[in-house]
Amino acid sequence: MERFLSLRYYFIPLPDPNFQFTKLTLLIGVLLILMGFALGIYRKKYLKNSIIKKMLKIYPGRLRLYGFLVLLLLIFRVQGIPYLSMRIWWFVFLAFFLYTFLKLAFTFKKEYAKRKERERKNIIKRKYLPKKKR
DSSP states (O other): OHHHHSHHHHTOSSOOSOOTTHHHHHHHHHHHHHHHHHHHHHHHHTOOOHHHHHHTTSHHHHHHHHHHHHHHHHHHHHHTOTTTSOTHHHHHHHHHHHHHHHHHHHHHHHHHHHHHHHHHHHHHHHHHSOOOOO
8 A cells, every 4th residue: 555655656667567457448448439439429310409419529529539548558558668658647647537527517517508598599589580582
């Protein structure tokens, strides 16, 4: 337990390449990529609400990006590339991942309410505008 509390443990330039969580990490990376593709297909083909459809536009790309980053960090770790396989990069990645998705999750409801209200006002305005002639 003491080794986890020292900074030296996280900044070792070349940690032991015998990484015991290789299969689990590979599974997480592939799942993130597959979730990105599945969300993109669901958003394009099955989602009817135009507001949510526009708001979910960035999620599939972010999921695929983070999935590829997990796989890239795993490759660095397994191959034993100095300085790129340091344990600190996993914590940096995890911090960015949590920040991105917590921010998107907490602002989703507020943003949806704003866009819904704006759409309602536009529908009311369009009701009184003349239609275009062909």
